[in-house]
Amino acid sequence: MKLSECKHILRFYGVSSVENYSVMVFEWAERGSLRQLYEQKDIQFHYKVRIALEICRGLIFLQCADILHRNLKCENILMTESLEPKIYNFELACYTNDENNTSLSIDSESAGDILPWLAPEILTNSQYTIQCEIFSFGMLLWELTFEKIPYKGWKAEKIKDHIMKGERERIIFGALTPKIYQEGYKKIINDSWKQNPQERISLMKLLDMLEGLYNSIRRMFNDRALGLLPDKTLDLNDDLELPDEDISPVTQDSKKKDHKKIWSRFNVKNNNKILKYWKRKEKEI
Template sequence: MKDLHFAVRVDNEEYETFRDAIKIDSKYLELPLRGKSDDKRGKHPNYVVKRIYWGQEVACKLTSMTEEEMKINTSVQEHLEILMKLSESNHILRFYGVSKIDDINALVFEWAHCGTLKELYEKKAIQWHYKVQIALKICRGLIFLQKVEILHRDLRCENILMSESLEPKIYNFRLVDYSTDTTLSNEVISNNVVRWLAPEKLINYKSIYTTSCEIFSFGVLLWELAFEKIPYRSLKVDEIKDFVIKGGREAIKFGNSTPEISKLQEDYKKIINDTWKNNPQERISFLKTLNMLEELYNSISHMFDENMPALLNKNTLYLNGSNDDLVLPDENVSPIIPIISLDEGILAFRVGDHQKAWKCFEYHAENGNTIAKYWKGRYLWEGTHDGIKGREEGKELLKIAADEGNSDAQLRYAFTLINVYDEGDNRNIFMNYITKAAEGDNCVAQYNLGDLYYNGILNIPKDENKGIKWLRLAALHNYARAIKFLEEKEISLF
C-alpha cells in the first residue's frame, strides 16, 4: 500500500496509539444525555452504539476480536492505519480510534445522524439540487481516494452515510484486492453487490478491479440516487449478470418537472450515460466526472434557499416518467476490452509494443495517474510511437507529473529546457527540477547533477565536493556511469 503522506494529529498527550490508530480511554465515551431509539443500530454482532466523545456524537462499532488479536493481525492493523489517515478528507467517514464498550473492543467513528443514503431515500424524497450536491461531494471523496491509490470497491448508496446537514460520508471500504480474493464470487451474489458491478467484473469476478470499474459503479450509484431505489429490482442475480454484460441498463426517464429541473436532469443523465458505458475504455474519468458535476452544481447554486427544504415526504417528487424499468441498447454492443495495467504498459514499452503501451498510458493519465502522465508526456515529447508527437503537450504533462513528485518526470522535464537553457529563468528552473529528482533518489539525476557540479558544466559554478557527493549516491545505486566516473577519477566510493 502506498504511503499516504498524512499525519495523525493527537491533541491529548494521555492518548496511547494502537499502531497508528489512537487508543481512546473508554472514560471519554459518555452515554447521550437523552437517549433515542436509534442510539443502537444494526444487529448482533455487527451493530453500533452512540456515545458522546468530547461533545461530539460518535458511533462505536463493536468487534468480537480481542485486543491481542487486533495487535497481531497485520491486515487489521493496516486497515486501522488507512482509516486513520483517510479521515483527513471531509467526504470520508471520520475514524477517531479504538476503544472499549463494556469491555468489548470497538472502532470509534463519527455519528451519521441520517443513517445511510439508502435509508434516507427510503424514508424521504431528496430534492434534485441536493442530489447533485450529494453526488458532487461523493465524487470529491472518491477523487481523494484515487489520489492515495485506494479504490472503494463497493460503491452504492448503502455505503454512503449522511450527516445531519446532509453531508455524505463514504465508508465500508473493501481494502482487499479482488484479483486475489477467491471468496468474492459467493460474497457478490449473497450481498447483491452484482447490481453495481461493471460488466468486465461480471464476466470474470477474479479480474483486476480498476478505476474504470469504480467509475461504472459510481454511475449506477448516481442512478440509484436519482430514482431512489436499488437498480434492477425486477431481475435475479443471474439475470442481472447476463443483462448488464449485453449492455442492458436501467432506464433514465424522468417525470414531468419545471424547465429548470428538466435541464438539470438531462445534464445529470449525460453523466450517468458517460460513466456506465459497456467498454471500460469509453467511460469518462473521475476527473472529468468531477468537472461535469461541478459545472452542474454551479449552474444550480441559486436554487439553494434556506426556506426550501432539502427533504420532502416520500412520493412527493415524480421521479420516473416511464413504466419501462430496463433498456437494452438498440445497436450492437462492442466487445469489452479489458484495461491494461500500468505495469503491463511499461513492459509493453520495454519490448517495443508502443501501440499497446500508448493506449495504456493514455487511459491511466486521463484517470489522473501520475506515473502514466509521465509516460504519456515522454511519448509525446520524444515522438516514440508513429503518429504520436506533440512536444509542447508532452512537456506540459512532464511538468505536471514532476510537480506531483515523480522523479523521472522531474529529470526529463529539466532536460526539456536544455535548448532554451539561457532564456529567462530557465537555468534556475533546470537546476531546481534536476535537484528535486536527485533528492528523490533518482540515480540518473544524481549522476547528471554530480557531473554538472564536478565539471562545472552549463555555467554551473564548479564544486567538486558537491559533485562527488551526488556521484557517490548514484554509484551506491549501482549506476554504471557513476561507478566508472569515480574509478577514472580515482575517487573512493565511501
C-alpha cells in the same frame, strides 16, 4: 487514519473498549445511510447533485491514496444532518497496487448485495480497477436519482446477462427534475457506465461536469433551507404528537373525538430500544 484526512469519508477516531469488547469509534452521521434517506425523505434535485458532487470528491481522494472501495452504493454512504455524504464501509477495499487483492469474488450469498452495481468486466473475473469504481459510481448516481435499487426483483443470472449485453437501467426523469438539466445529468450517468472500461469518463471529468451542473442549478433553490426535507411517509419510529382533531377525509365524521379513541399506542422492543407506534383503530375508520 489516512482516510480520515478527507471530509467526504467517514472519520475514524480510534479503538475503544465497551463491556470487554473492542469497538471502532467513527464520526456520527445523524441521517443514516443515503438509501435510508431517499426512502424516508423527498430529496430535491439540486440536493442530489450536491451529494453526488461531494461523493465524487471523496472518490478522487481515494484514487489519490491508491485505494479502491469496491462496494459503492447508496447504502454505503452515510449522511450528516446538513446532508454531507460520508463514504464508509471499507470491508472490501484494497490498494490498487496490491495484485493479490484486486480481484473480487462473487458468491451466491453476496451476489444480491453487490451485483447490481458491478461493472461487466468484473462478471468475467477481471481485475477490479478504477474504471470499475467509476461504473459503480454511475450506478450509485442512478440509484440516488430514481431512489430505488437497480434491477430490483431480478434474479442474479438475469442481471448478469443484462449487463453483459451492454444493457442498463432506464433513465426516465420525473416531472420534478428540471428539464434543462436532465440531458446533462443523463450524460454523466451514461458516460460512467459504458461497456468498454477505457471509454468511461474519468473521475476528474466527472467532477467538472457535476460542479458545472450544480453551480448552474443551485441559484434556483434556497440553500437556507438545507437539510429541511419533507417526509415521504409517516415516520412511525417517532413518538408522535397527534392533533386533537382528525382532518383526514376518511374520518371527517370523527374529527371532534379525542385522538386516543381513534388511535391506539403500542411499543415494540428492537435491539434494546423501545419503538413507540400509533395505530388507527379499525372500528373508528
